[in-house]
Amino acid sequence: xxxxxxxxxxxxxxxxxxxxxxxxxxxxxxxxxxxxxxxxxxxxxxxxxxxxxxxxxxxxxxxxxxxxxxxxxxxxxxxxxxxxxxxxxxxxxxxxxxxxxxxxxxxxxxxxxxxxxxxxxxxxxxxxxxxxxxxxxxxxxxxxxxxxxxxxxxxxxxxxxxxxxxxxxxxxxxxxxxxxxxxxxxxxxxxxxxxxxxxxxxxxxxxxxxxxxxxxxxxxxxxxxxxxxxxxxxxxxxxxxxxxxxxxxxxxxxxxxxxxxxxxxxxxxxxxxxxxxxxxxxxxxxxxx
Amino acid sequence: xxxxxxxxxxxxxxxxxxxxxxxxxxxxxxxxxxxxxxxxxxxxxxxxxxxxxxxxxxxxxxxxxxxxxxxxxxxxxxxxxxxxxxxxxxxxxxxxxxxxxxxxxxxxxxxxxxxxxxxxxxxxxxxxxxxxxxxxxxxxxxxxxxxxxxxxxxxxxxxxxxxxxxxxxxxxxxxxxxxxxxxxxxxxxxxxxxxxxxxxxxxxxxxxxxxxxxxxxxxxxxxxxxxxxxxxxxxxxxxxxxxxxxxxxxxxxxxxxxxxxxxxxxxxxxxxxxxxxxxxxxxxxxxxxxxxxxxxxxxxxxxxx
Numbered sequence: 001x002x003x004x005x006x007x008x009x010x011x012x013x014x015x016x017x018x019x020x021x022x023x024x025x026x027x028x029x030x031x032x033x034x035x036x037x038x039x040x041x042x043x044x045x046x047x048x049x050x051x052x053x054x055x056x057x058x059x060x061x062x063x064x065x066x067x068x069x070x071x072x073x074x075x076x077x078x079x080x081x082x083x084x085x086x087x088x089x090x091x092x093x094x095x096x097x098x099x100x101x102x103x104x105x106x107x108x109x110x111x112x113x114x115x116x117x118x119x120x121x122x123x124x125x126x127x128x129x130x131x132x133x134x135x136x137x138x139x140x141x142x143x144x145x146x147x148x149x150x151x152x153x154x155x156x157x158x159x160x161x162x163x164x165x166x167x168x169x170x171x172x173x174x175x176x177x178x179x180x181x182x183x184x185x186x187x188x189x190x191x192x193x194x195x196x197x198x199x200x201x202x203x204x205x206x207x208x209x210x211x212x213x214x215x216x217x218x219x220x221x222x223x224x225x226x227x228x229x230x231x232x233x234x235x236x237x238x239x240x241x242x243x244x245x246x247x248x249x250x251x252x253x254x255x256x257x258x259x260x261x262x263x264x265x266x267x268x269x270x271x272x273x274x275x276x277x278x279x280x281x282x283x284x285x286x287x288x289x
Numbered sequence: 290x291x292x293x294x295x296x297x298x299x300x301x302x303x304x305x306x307x308x309x310x311x312x313x314x315x316x317x318x319x320x321x322x323x324x325x326x327x328x329x330x331x332x333x334x335x336x337x338x339x340x341x342x343x344x345x346x347x348x349x350x351x352x353x354x355x356x357x358x359x360x361x362x363x364x365x366x367x368x369x370x371x372x373x374x375x376x377x378x379x380x381x382x383x384x385x386x387x388x389x390x391x392x393x394x395x396x397x398x399x400x401x402x403x404x405x406x407x408x409x410x411x412x413x414x415x416x417x418x419x420x421x422x423x424x425x426x427x428x429x430x431x432x433x434x435x436x437x438x439x440x441x442x443x444x445x446x447x448x449x450x451x452x453x454x455x456x457x458x459x460x461x462x463x464x465x466x467x468x469x470x471x472x473x474x475x476x477x478x479x480x481x482x483x484x485x486x487x488x489x490x491x492x493x494x495x496x497x498x499x500x501x502x503x504x505x506x507x508x509x510x511x512x513x514x515x516x517x518x519x520x521x522x523x524x525x526x527x528x529x530x531x532x533x534x535x536x537x538x539x540x541x542x543x544x545x546x547x548x549x550x551x552x553x554x555x556x557x558x559x560x561x562x563x564x565x566x567x568x569x570x571x572x573x574x575x576x577x578x579x580x581x582x583x584x585x586x587x588x589x590x591x592x593x594x
Contacts, residue, residue: 014496021391028388029405032465036408038430039420051428101315108311112304120312127323129579133526133548134572135326137555137564138333142326158322161315191307220413222529223548227556238415238529245419246536252423259416270411274404277411278473 039263043067043256050252069254070261074247079232080258083240089152090236091218094159098214099207101161106169107199111181121170128163133223140227154228155236159218165210172206173199209280212273219266237262327572334566340559353566363567365542366550369456373546374524376460381520385468386513389475390501403476406469414466414529421462421530422537425449449534452543459544462530467523471516478512479505511585518582525575528552547571 037057042050043066044059071080109121139158148154176199184194200207222238229235235243244250244258270277334353338346357363392402409417424430425448436442448458482505490500506513528548535541535549545553547567555564 017497021394025388025391025395025402029402032409032469033405034430035420035424035465036412038424039416042423050423051426053428054433055430101318105312105315108308112308112311113301114305114308117308120316123324124315124319127319129576130323130327131522131526131572131575133528133551134568134575135323135330137551137561137568138326138329139322140555141329141333141561142322160322161318163319163323166315191310195311216411220415220529222415222532223552226532226552238413241415241419242533242536245422245533252426255419255423259419262416263412266411266413270408278403278407 039256039259042253043260045253047251047253050256063253066251066253066257067261069251070244070257074244074250077232079235080240080244080261082233083235083237084261086152086155086234087219087237090155091215093152093156094218095211095215097156097160098162098165099211102165102169102210103173103200103203103207104195105161105166106171107173107195109166109170110173110176111178124163124166128167136223136227139224143228149228150230150234152234155225155234158224162214165214168206168210169203172203176202205276208273208276212269212276213280215269216266330565330568330572333562334569336562338560338562338565340555340561342559346562349562353563354570357563357566357570362545363550366545366547366567369542369544370525370546372456373459373463373527373544374521376456377463377524377527378517378520380460380464381468381471382513382517384464385471385475385516388468388472389479390505392472393476393479394497403469403473406472408469409466410470412466415533417462417466418530418533421458421465422449422533425458449537449539452540455534455539456543458539459527459530459534463524463527467520471520474516474519475509475512478509482508514585515582518578518585522575522578522582525571525578 038055041057041059044062044064045056046063046065049056049059071078073079105124109117143149143154143158146154148157180198181194184198189197220238221236222242225236225239229239241258241262245255333346335348335350336346337349337353388402388406392399392406395402412420427445427447431448432444432446435446436444446454448454486504486508487500490504495503526548527546531544531546531549532552534544541549548571551564551567551571554560554567
């Protein structure tokens with residue numbers, strides 16, 4: 001009853017404000033979505049249409065050659081397919097190892113009292129303050145010394161786990177009931193099988209968030225592959241995009257087809273797991289100190 | 290009794306051992322790939338060391354730092370980074386706050402707006418830069434759009450050519466990609482403000498403008514500060530947009546941010562020592578902001594009572 005009587009009291013001025021807000025939000029939604037719409041529509045147009053004045057927002061007919069050109073490459077080597085596979089291998093293996101190691105360490109820190117535990121936790125947290133950009137040169141030297149440049153090992157190993165993941169898993173597992181763990185111990189389960197059979201299946205919300213954040217940041221990684229990779233065969237998607245877009249004889253429609261292919265997995269993940277995407281971002285707001 | 294205590298102690302010891310076993314892999318990893326590299330960067334910054342050179346590195350003390358502090362190219366990088374960071378993070382914070390407040394004021398389509406505004410953040414930053422490279426082309430959408438607004442057909446605004454415009458263009462790409470991301474963070478912050486406070490304000494006769502400035506805004510102050518610092522640290526690390534633009538022919542000078550300079554100094558010029566010194570300076574700057582963030586977020590705990 002209360003809300004109804006308040007709603008009726010609306011002044012005409014607030015109606016104007018209301019309409020303004022709708023226009024503002026819809027206007028910006030269009031502006032923000034326009035470049036995405038441009039990417040999708042341009043990928044289906046011949047380059048002569050992509051740069052036409054004014055831009056024809058709807059493709060006359062679907063020009064699929066762009067996608068063929070994107071995959072074939074300018075030199076007909078089909079290296080993009082290999083580069084996509086590289087990106088998948090690197091991003092998936094880093095995600096799996098990050099989730100596993102962060103859960104393992106987070107569990108150790110949350111549920112096993114030992115001397116120096118706080119020091120260990122603090123040490124791991126301080127690494128969050130070391131930006132990758134500040135250590136990329138020494139990391140590059142380490143990887144070169146090991147002879148790992150231009151290989152999957154070189155692309156993967158420096159990212160096997162990360163401090164934010166450990167922090168996330170520890171915070172999540174700290175509230176996990178001790179009774180469940182003790183009951184499993186009494187039943188004779190080994191420590192590792194408790195972790196594998198009880199802790200992992202019960203941490204799925206945190207694991208999903210961490211997995212998405214990790215996968216996305218690796219799919220996006222340009223700087224490290226740029227340092228480590230030399231051969232065309234070992235390039236990842238971002239490097240292929242750089243190469244494709246800076247080659248003089250590139251064509252704009254095919255360029256956007258390259259971009260669409262590169263973004264497709266992320267869009268599929270986003271629309272199916274938008275809950276985790278959005279909560280992953282908002283983690284920052286609950287991350288105090 | 291004594292037996293029982295011994296058993297208990299045994300369990301404690303066992304637990305401690307398992308704790309160490311569980312944290313050991315990560316500890317080893319962080320020592321090797323975080324602590325050692327940062328120590329190494331600091332150490333290397335004291336040497337004149339060339340990539341691929343067989344000459345042994347020569348100890349030069351703080352000379353790399355004094356060189357950088359008097360080098361116009363380095364100061365140009367500092368300037369480019371500062372311009373980019375300030376030019377990006379302020380509009381990011383202001384607009385994401387406005388977007389979040391407006392989206393929260395709607396009863397319908399909240400989820401739709403959240404997803405629409407967030408969607409550019411899903412793209413990889415290289416893809417974002419590639420899209421904008423075409424939009425900012427002399428024949429592209431950006432010129433068409435601005436000329437439509439200003440009714441000035443056929444003018445080229447030199448998005449990727451003139452000093453000011455190329456700076457503005459990188460800001461635009463970054464703003465577009467991340468504004469939705471910070472909007473979501475603000476929305477989460479606003480959602481945690483208890484509804485009863487708003488209802489009480491309504492009953493007391495406050496309009497939504499007053500309710501926002503007097504209730505929501507003060508209560509989400511921690512979120513605002515956090516978003517500001519996170520956005521600032523993000524901006525300091527920018528690389529992909531600038532790199533792709535430079536590769537595609539934009540002038541490097543105006544957008545030669547520190548990360549780009551480190552990359553070129555180490556990989557193109559082979560000056561590892563100097564690049565390491567720059568890395569340490571970047572690290573110090575970011576450490577300061579992180580410390581600042583921790584300080585603010587600790588002192589700004591809100592209670593709703």
